[in-house]
Amino acid sequence: MRRLIPTVGLRAIPVGAAVAFLATYPLYHSNVETLKFTLVGIYLIAILGLNILTGYSGQISLGHGAFIGIGAYTTAILVDKTSLSDVATIPLAGLVAGAIGFLFGFPALRLHGVYLALATFGAAVAFIQLVQSVHYQSFTGGATGLFYGLPKNPYYLTWGIAAALYAAAWLLVHSKLGRALTAVRDAPIAAVSSGVNLALAKTLAFGIASAYAGVAGSLLAIRLGSVNPYSFPVALSILLLTGAALGGLGTLNGVVFGALFIQFAPDFAIDHVSKTAPEVAYGLILLAVLFLMPGGAGELLHRLGGLLKKAAKPLYSRTADRAEAVVTSTRSDT
Amino acid sequence: MKKGLLALIAVGAALVLGLPAAFGGSSADPGVTARSITLGGTFPLTGAAASYAPIPRGMAAYFSYRNATKVNGKRGANGRQIIWKFYDDVYNPTNTVTQTQRLVEQDHVFALVGGLGTEPQEAVVDYANSKKVPQIYVSTGATEWGSKHKEHPWTIGWQPDYQAEAAIYGRYIRDHIPAAKLAVLYQNDSYGQDYNAGLVGALGKAADEKIVSTRTFNVTDPSVTTQLVALRASGADTLVIFATPSKTIQTYATIARLGWKPAHIILNSVSATQTFMGIAVNLAGAATVNGSISVYYTKDPANPSWDNDAGMKLYKSIMARFLPDADAKNGLYLYGMAKAYSTIKAIEGAGKNLTRASLMKSVDHMTDTTNPFLLPKVVVKTNAPKDNFPISQQALIQFKDGQWNPISGLIDTRPKG
Amino acid sequence: MLAFTWTQFWQQVVSGLSDGSIYATLALALVLIHRATGVVNFAQGNMGMFSTFIAWWLIYQETGPGLTFWLGFALVTLMSFVGGAVIYGVVIRPLQRGGELAIVIGTIALLILFQGLAGWIWNPEPKAFKSPFPNSQLHIGDVVISWLWVGTILVSLGCVAVVFLFFRLTRTGLMMRAAALRANTSRLMGIRVTLMLALGWGLAAALSAVAGMMAAPSLGTLDPFFMLSVLVYAFAAAVLGGIDSPIGAVVGAYILGVGISLLSTYVNYITVDSQLNLPVALAILLVILLFRPSGLFGRAVVRRV
Numbered sequence A: 001m002r003r004l005i006p007t008v009g010l011r012a013i014p015v016g017a018a019v020a021f022l023a024t025y026p027l028y029h030s031n032v033e034t035l036k037f038t039l040v041g042i043y044l045i046a047i048l049g050l051n052i053l054t055g056y057s058g059q060i061s062l063g064h065g066a067f068i069g070i071g072a073y074t075t076a077i078l079v080d081k082t083s084l085s086d087v088a089t090i091p092l093a094g095l096v097a098g099a100i101g102f103l104f105g106f107p108a109l110r111l112h113g114v115y116l117a118l119a120t121f122g123a124a125v126a127f128i129q130l131v132q133s134v135h136y137q138s139f140t141g142g143a144t145g146l147f148y149g150l151p152k153n154p155y156y157l158t159w160g161i162a163a164a165l166y167a168a169a170w171l172l173v174h175s176k177l178g179r180a181l182t183a184v185r186d187a188p189i190a191a192v193s194s195g196v197n198l199a200l201a202k203t204l205a206f207g208i209a210s211a212y213a214g215v216a217g218s219l220l221a222i223r224l225g226s227v228n229p230y231s232f233p234v235a236l237s238i239l240l241l242t243g244a245a246l247g248g249l250g251t252l253n254g255v256v257f258g259a260l261f262i263q264f265a266p267d268f269a270i271d272h273v274s275k276t277a278p279e280v281a282y283g284l285i286l287l288a289v290l291f292l293m294p295g296g297a298g299e300l301l302h303r304l305g306g307l308l309k310k311a312a313k314p315l316y317s318r319t320a321d322r323a324e325a326v327v328t329s330t331r332s333d334t
Numbered sequence B: 001m002k003k004g005l006l007a008l009i010a011v012g013a014a015l016v017l018g019l020p021a022a023f024g025g026s027s028a029d030p031g032v033t034a035r036s037i038t039l040g041g042t043f044p045l046t047g048a049a050a051s052y053a054p055i056p057r058g059m060a061a062y063f064s065y066r067n068a069t070k071v072n073g074k075r076g077a078n079g080r081q082i083i084w085k086f087y088d089d090v091y092n093p094t095n096t097v098t099q100t101q102r103l104v105e106q107d108h109v110f111a112l113v114g115g116l117g118t119e120p121q122e123a124v125v126d127y128a129n130s131k132k133v134p135q136i137y138v139s140t141g142a143t144e145w146g147s148k149h150k151e152h153p154w155t156i157g158w159q160p161d162y163q164a165e166a167a168i169y170g171r172y173i174r175d176h177i178p179a180a181k182l183a184v185l186y187q188n189d190s191y192g193q194d195y196n197a198g199l200v201g202a203l204g205k206a207a208d209e210k211i212v213s214t215r216t217f218n219v220t221d222p223s224v225t226t227q228l229v230a231l232r233a234s235g236a237d238t239l240v241i242f243a244t245p246s247k248t249i250q251t252y253a254t255i256a257r258l259g260w261k262p263a264h265i266i267l268n269s270v271s272a273t274q275t276f277m278g279i280a281v282n283l284a285g286a287a288t289v290n291g292s293i294s295v296y297y298t299k300d301p302a303n304p305s306w307d308n309d310a311g312m313k314l315y316k317s318i319m320a321r322f323l324p325d326a327d328a329k330n331g332l333y334l335y336g337m338a339k340a341y342s343t344i345k346a347i348e349g350a351g352k353n354l355t356r357a358s359l360m361k362s363v364d365h366m367t368d369t370t371n372p373f374l375l376p377k378v379v380v381k382t383n384a385p386k387d388n389f390p391i392s393q394q395a396l397i398q399f400k401d402g403q404w405n406p407i408s409g410l411i412d413t414r415p416k417g
Numbered sequence C: 001m002l003a004f005t006w007t008q009f010w011q012q013v014v015s016g017l018s019d020g021s022i023y024a025t026l027a028l029a030l031v032l033i034h035r036a037t038g039v040v041n042f043a044q045g046n047m048g049m050f051s052t053f054i055a056w057w058l059i060y061q062e063t064g065p066g067l068t069f070w071l072g073f074a075l076v077t078l079m080s081f082v083g084g085a086v087i088y089g090v091v092i093r094p095l096q097r098g099g100e101l102a103i104v105i106g107t108i109a110l111l112i113l114f115q116g117l118a119g120w121i122w123n124p125e126p127k128a129f130k131s132p133f134p135n136s137q138l139h140i141g142d143v144v145i146s147w148l149w150v151g152t153i154l155v156s157l158g159c160v161a162v163v164f165l166f167f168r169l170t171r172t173g174l175m176m177r178a179a180a181l182r183a184n185t186s187r188l189m190g191i192r193v194t195l196m197l198a199l200g201w202g203l204a205a206a207l208s209a210v211a212g213m214m215a216a217p218s219l220g221t222l223d224p225f226f227m228l229s230v231l232v233y234a235f236a237a238a239v240l241g242g243i244d245s246p247i248g249a250v251v252g253a254y255i256l257g258v259g260i261s262l263l264s265t266y267v268n269y270i271t272v273d274s275q276l277n278l279p280v281a282l283a284i285l286l287v288i289l290l291f292r293p294s295g296l297f298g299r300a301v302v303r304r305v
Helices: A004-028 A031-056 A064-081 A089-109 A113-132 A134-140 A155-173 A176-186 A188-193 A198-224 A234-247 A255-273 A278-292 A296-311 A318-331 B002-017 B054-068 B093-106 B118-130 B162-176 B190-210 B225-233 B245-258 B274-284 B310-322 B331-349 B356-364 C006-037 C044-059 C069-122 C147-169 C171-181 C183-188 C193-219 C226-241 C246-266 C268-272 C274-291
Strands: B036-043 B081-088 B111-113 B182-187 B211-217 B238-242 B264-267 B293-296 B393-400 B403-412 C137-140 C143-146
Touching: A004 A031, A004 A155, A031 A064, A031 A155, A031 A176, A031 A198, A031 A234, A031 A255, A031 B093, A064 A089, A064 A113, A064 A134, A064 A198, A064 A234, A089 A113, A089 A198, A113 A134, A113 A234, A113 C226, A113 C274, A155 A176, A155 A198, A176 A188, A176 A198, A188 A198, A198 B093, A234 A255, A234 A278, A234 A296, A234 C069, A255 A278, A255 A296, A278 C069, B036 B054, B036 B093, B054 B081, B054 B310, B054 B331, B081 B093, B093 B111, B093 B118, B118 B190, B162 B190, B162 B238, B162 B264, B162 B293, B162 B393, B182 B190, B182 B225, B190 B211, B190 B238, B211 B225, B225 B245, B225 C006, B225 C246, B238 B245, B245 B274, B245 C143, B245 C193, B274 B403, B293 B403, B310 B331, B331 B356, C006 C044, C006 C069, C006 C143, C006 C147, C006 C171, C006 C193, C006 C226, C006 C246, C044 C069, C044 C193, C044 C226, C069 C193, C137 C147, C143 C147, C147 C171, C147 C193, C147 C246, C171 C183, C171 C193, C183 C193, C193 C226, C226 C246, C226 C274, C246 C268, C246 C274, C268 C274
Parallel strands: B036 B081, B036 B111, B182 B211, B182 B238, B238 B264, B264 B293
Antiparallel strands: B293 B393, B393 B403, C137 C143
């Protein structure tokens, strides 16, 4: 805990700047420009969840889009068929997706690496086909989907929730459970022998990650006013994994970059690089970013932060440094 | 003085009646000035549906041609230069909503034209209608674009709808091969379901007895062999295919490999272009493909029988001038041009006082027989609220010796009456 | 629902085998990459797609050189081998410092890049890619077997035989296995690990080229997207067989093909709604994995926890 205090001090500046930027952004930007940042917020929430799962507990997921879909359909069905207001459905969407994710975590316990990747990928494929299936049409709207309102721009709602969930994620990874997750990822034997319930930690990570995705999905459903299986393609799961990787796994600092990238890079590629070969442009941009920071933005920030700290060393107490050293040494114990 | 008073009364009356159009002269709607008109649409330019990207590019080529050329003494659309903006939505409704809002709220388009795909366009119907922005000539044949005029008066399709097309096949079977035992293979999404519903509807009570077996597939299935083995075993002698082009070609190839020769094969028009049939012949052999039956309503640039047609010559000259690197044999460019032609017609029909409301009035009450890219005599005709299907005429065609030949005159898919 | 007949049953088994042959070779390629680099190469299918486009240009395009099929086939396979090794050196190796996920994302970038390149160079309109094997059939009783299916199946079996023998019998094969399994020890023993891993990528790229050229005629059209669905099934097949077992990958592919074929024929709930065949197949696969977490042929890794 001692370590946190100086870190908060250093972070206050960028965090404050980000809050000021986001709070005032709609004042001097059009609805359409603002909308894009609403989507960034939604992706941010989803990537936070994916980062808890993949970055902190080490379980790879190619099916995060399915849990966004579950959240979105929960909101859509509730708004369409009950008198609940859309905002009221957000926690429910998080709960439903979280519960399904938690249950999904049990079979996933037995699977590792690529086997787990396939299982989660299967979830992404199955989700689309299940909601599209004629058997459940009366409920999900089948291939046509559900229509329950006009597109909205829940900008402040999204960023309010995103800020709260960011803080929650930060508290989580610095809590006992967070440390347990990291320990499970880095040194499972040591973790178990020091009393960590491995199965519970891993399934909880699945549940929490899915709940985050569910909330993101719910916000997306509110934003769109309609849901359709085509809104949750397998490509969405892969896009989110890309965002999580570019943000940097196992750190929350760079997540915003991942969200910004997946929202803006495709448009940038087609509008400013190449109209005739946008996919070539996007592929090259993605590769270039990967080459510049293979560990994601988080790692880059960490390195920059290290440089800053060195420069500002006299300002900090030695205990903080020592605590930092302990943390890094447990990390590299793979 | 008297004149002034009359004008005042007229303005007052117009305001009361809520007809801002009566202001005359300048229009208050966004996206239109005395010299230009801005139109926009969303299309999949990347991703797995990017093969439709020629449609907006064909539209762009035709708009550029009209902007540069005087037709009936005027350039562009009734003297206004057309500014055409189209954005990529990757066939994902999430993107369609955002890109459509970008077109309407940021680019201030006058109207949304030609937006592609049933699911993506459905996601913006309520938005366009609540904003009273025309969403015209969407590039999908779902039946709802014409059947729900009351719910969304600012939205309309263009091409013949899938159900009506399937009904032509139903009537053809009833009249020409009444003893046929049908095997139906359709794509399990709203597109295939729409077609299948049309066929079953047209066969009526006889459907259960005539259709001996039905199988579906997913677009993402690598193969349709299992389905075709089952259909073949049902003892059917007529195969009906409602699929997208790749799957249709795969179906031909697979039945050739199974050694199955149905007496009749019927396929939907989307897959029945000369180019796709050429690939099918290449893979499955002419013996399997010959005799297939479908319908068409546009001219096919890959079919040599149109080579001397004036409309086709115009199409090819526009392609050579504005899209020199593109494959002019791809019928989707022509489809885009035909749609662009109807769009300009509709704008011209709205008259001098161009507003969104007057455009819709023109779109909803149109009779145009001049589209050079459609089959001769095809009428683009609407009469709201009774008839909201702009194109509803198609001709039956049969594939023989490497090309399609008409086997019927124009059939009205939505007989008025 | 038709009455059950053995002819129909065996016919569906055959059709399942022909489907399996479409995924088998690509599944094999995925296994090689996983052995060499420890990741699933998402670009594997699209690398094969791109190779098939080159083959199309060499063999079928009117303005191309018009080679015979097998000459074009051999040339493209060779070119893909070199291309795969180059991709390893230029893209994958530099990303290794970012860990496995960086490589995975790198392969996703390659997937998009190849898709875009193919569409840009040859335009995304579908093309005909004819098989070297005839459509004519062989009859066993009432069961129909196309020679094209026989040819495709034999090619996939040939590929796995070559890979198996290469790893078992040649010195290079042995060094490649060593490099993949214990990089540091191998390095100490004088094996040029980087070269071995590049060879692994080259071999996988050559296999995916074969997979593409065999799959294109079965899938109907050649376009920049045709290998995406094949990749999904090949991935499932490789995992079912055990991601590090070449034989497992091919057997897995055939089990998957026959399994889906029989499921969608005899399970009524799926027959009416084909939308469910993949979810059901994946659910069954998941259950199998729960009992055999390393796939059917994978060596069970003893885990510490």
